Amino acid sequence: MSVRRKTYVLKLYVAGNTPNSVRALKTLNTILEKDFQGVYALKVIDVLKNPQLAEEDKILATPTLSRVLPPPVRKIIGDLSDREKVLIGLDLLYEELTDSNNEWDSSP
Secondary structure (H helix, E strand, C coil), rough: CCCCCCCCCEEEEECCCCHHHHHHHHHHHHHHHHHCCHHHEEEEEEECCCCHHHHHCCCCCCCCCEECCCCCCCEEECCEEHHHHHHHHCCCHHHHHHHHHHHHCCCC
């Protein structure tokens, strides 16, 4: 019996091609491909090109990563260089560990 994993919907708000924006996107892609392959959707939003989207979502600084689904919405600001802080800040690490424990549960 396969364990159904949650799908994560994420938005990364950046301001153009700044070093912090590029680093955040690269780091996030590495995290997602390593730990969440096939269970995420990522939308990158350039606030310089789409300021209304940042305003609607109350984004005050970039880069900002927002986990939209599953609720509740969680946000983390910065270049995302610390993998563990990203996972904890978005409440992904706890769910990841919980899901892993459930997969190994051998009770009937």
